[in-house]
Amino acid sequence: MPVKPRSGAVSPRTELARVALEAAVGVDGVAAGNAGPTGQYVTSWGGVRLAGVVATAQGAGCFSVGLFLTAEMVPLHELGERLLVVVGEAVTEAGLGDRLGNVSVSFLDVEHPLGWAS
């Protein structure tokens, strides 16, 4: 799900959010980003809308990143730990490692692999 802004430069905050979410949804066991029941867990800029990630300035040029996800039916604490590692690595590889502050992962929903008819 690579997402590039349509126009203009991006801020370190939005780039951090994009890199973190892309890394997270690429991990096995993660179904999708989750915007939350009222759509509050979203980062948007320049026509781009990333559901499931919020980056917030926390001082000293760093941003905390919160990931809000729908997971598959897998052990979630292990998945969370894996995500923290993967996101850290992806952010470092993108040259934003010195901008990354606290990272949190919240699983808001789970999906059954077969789905269920109502």
Next chain:
Amino acid sequence: MANEESQAPQGSSIAKRGPGASSALESERGATTIADPVVAKVVGIAAREVPGVHALGGGASRAFGSVTQRVGIGDEHSQGVSVEVGEREAAVDLTIVVEYGESIPEVSQAIRDNVIKRIEGITGLTATEVNIAVNDLHFPGDDQPDTPPPAPRVE
């Protein structure tokens, strides 16, 4: 209405948390949080995986659930499920509809085993209590539409 219960071992306790709470795992890299509705949904999915379970909830709760789902505030996976989640433990109350002919004790035990396995495997919580209330039986013909009355032969 049959009611199968499994009680928590003596001395165990569950810390009750406020609404909108979640279970969290802190590590040096960050925090992982699992929202309480996720626990309820895992329970609902685990219960429905058991052969012999026709549906969760029953009677008024299912009717109410169908309304909440239509207006987007309900989830069929959590209908008939109530969970109390602590820092490390969870207690579950389930209401189910069983297919007629199934052994209710065997279905209940299979539900209990699967729910415990799923909760502990997916959320890391210890399921200390899984209470199951069999609210109704489902017969094969229950879902068929009522036979319409024959058309009148004369007007």
